[in-house]
Amino acid sequence: MDLPVKPPVSPMLAKSVPNIPDVGHYEPKWDGFRTIVFKDGEDIILGSRNEKPMTRYFPELVEALRRNLPDKCVIDGEIVLIADNKLEFELLQQRIHPADSRVRMLADKTPASMIAFDILALGDDDLMVRPFSERRAILEKALAHASAPVYVTPAVSDLDKAREWFVQLEGAGLDGVLSKPLDGTYQPNKRVMFKTKHERTADCVVSGFRWHKTAKVVGSMLLGLYDDAGRLQHVGVVASFPMAKRESLVAELEPYRIELSEHPWGQWAAQSEEDTGGTRMPGAQSRWSGGKDFSFVPLRPELVIEVAYDYMEGDRFRHTTQFRRWRPDRTPESCTYEQIEEPADYDLSEILKLP
Known part of the structure; x- marks a missing residue:
């Protein structure tokens, strides 16, 4: 792949904190498979948190990403499975199966979605050294016309709204709230974001x-x-x-x-x-x-x-x-x-x- 950021890449991580910190940017914490998408033309690689490719397990998502992502990019996000307007992690787990016939049957029966929340590269530009505020703006513009099952994660800058999400979204199967410093660069395998979960x-x-x-x-x-x-x-x-x-x-x-x-x-x-x-x-x-x-x-x-x-x-x-x-x-x-x-x-x- 002719990309400025090449696979494999370890995703940036979050450390647990009991309360939502005042850092200026908040997102739902999705419960799925953390995935970094590498796209160069028609070529797609889905890299997992342990850096092993998951491409073969989500053929329907590969096609959707070809349609919805820019020609050359590296996107950080989460593969999730939505059923009855809730996240279903147990159904998502079933997709990791050695039999290709079963994978394709489940791809048709329980298709997955991709929630994008960061961008590491676009075209020939390595964006990992840019502050998150810039990367977020670039991500929103790059995926402005994306459609289901590819989404840009919602985000708010208001701390009170983030606290409201923390209470509300659990009923839809979400994990909690992620807080991201706006001036942070992308640091693979480092816990530089914050996650607040229910206890x-x-x-x-x-x-x-x-x-x-x-x-x-x-x-x-x-x-x-x-x-x-x-x-x-x-x-x-x-x-x-x-x-x-x-x-x-x-x-x-x-x-x-x-x-x-x-x-x-x-x-x-x-x-x-x-x-x-x-x-x-x-x-x-x-x-x-x-x-x-x-x-x-x-x-x-x-x-x-x-x-x-x-x-x-x-x-x-x-x-x-x-x-x-x-x-x-x-x-x-x-x-x-x-x-x-x-x-x-x-x-x-x-x-x-x-x-």
Whole structure:
């Protein structure tokens, strides 16, 4: 490709902050696959956050980008999947599949969209050293006539509006708010932007643990919640502990260890993603696991902890949770989905002006 910025490029990142800072530019934080698009005439490369190409997984998007982007450019953005005016990350994940026939079937059934939010090059000009205020203006002009499924992310300069978005947009499946300094240059793999995400707490049953990948200490604890039928459902993990705590947890959890056959999740351990209807259960392999060992040590479901989380996706935590405290005052049976806060629905078309 004859471009001033050549692949691969690591995307610029954001660091988490509890409150939205006053920096003058705010955007919705999209929940999808971070992607840098390289376009030289008809040639398109979709580069992922880990710098591996994703081009083959989104054939419908490649065609849309050929129609909507300038002849030579490098665009930073997010591949998302919009269904019923909400973001659906679980459906987006299904697009990463080894079978080309399935990829093309899903491209037709659940087409993806591209949200552009930065521009690294246009024509023969490398824009990475320009301040973000200039890059944003160039991006808006370059994509002024773009149409669905290619969009320029909405943005505001008003801090109060950004705070309003933070509350409203969660109901449409958005992650939070990104804050970008207007004078910042593009710095690959550096956390120079700011992200503000929701945090809530929930009491969960500790249902097992996985060993740390480098030492014989606890790597993560598996969390469960009871559904309306009284079944203990796997909802995610908690994994952020100092090494000393990981060591002490081995002894703390030892009295609760049981055989897998005695555990509510024992039947799932040998199942694949396809066996469970597309939902990976604890200990099962998936196309995302890369052959890693996800087996777990089963525990009697008697311990309860409070964890912090940002939001639920379906019936599971979207991201790894954070440990807050043990809850010896709570019974496992009281840890149900009823405690989970449901954000108010919000129509994504109000942001993207979907037809």
